[in-house]
Amino acid sequence: CWFCKEKVEEIDYKNAHQLRRYVSEKGKIRSRRITGACRRHQRQVAVAVKRAREMALLPYVSDSR
Secondary structure, three states: OHHHHOOOOOOOOOOHHHHHHHEOOOOOEOOHHHHOOOHHHHHHHHHHHHHHHHOOOOOOOOOOO
């Protein structure tokens, strides 16, 4: 896991640039299989993405058609 290698303890929801790597083009959270994150960090990513969406830092869905 990239977060384990970099010794990241907590994933910050305010870092929208980093979180965009874990969200698909349609706005869905990517799976562990695709992101390569461990179980612990994948859960933290999911919580951070959901918080960022609530704070309007990330969109809920993509508006591209």
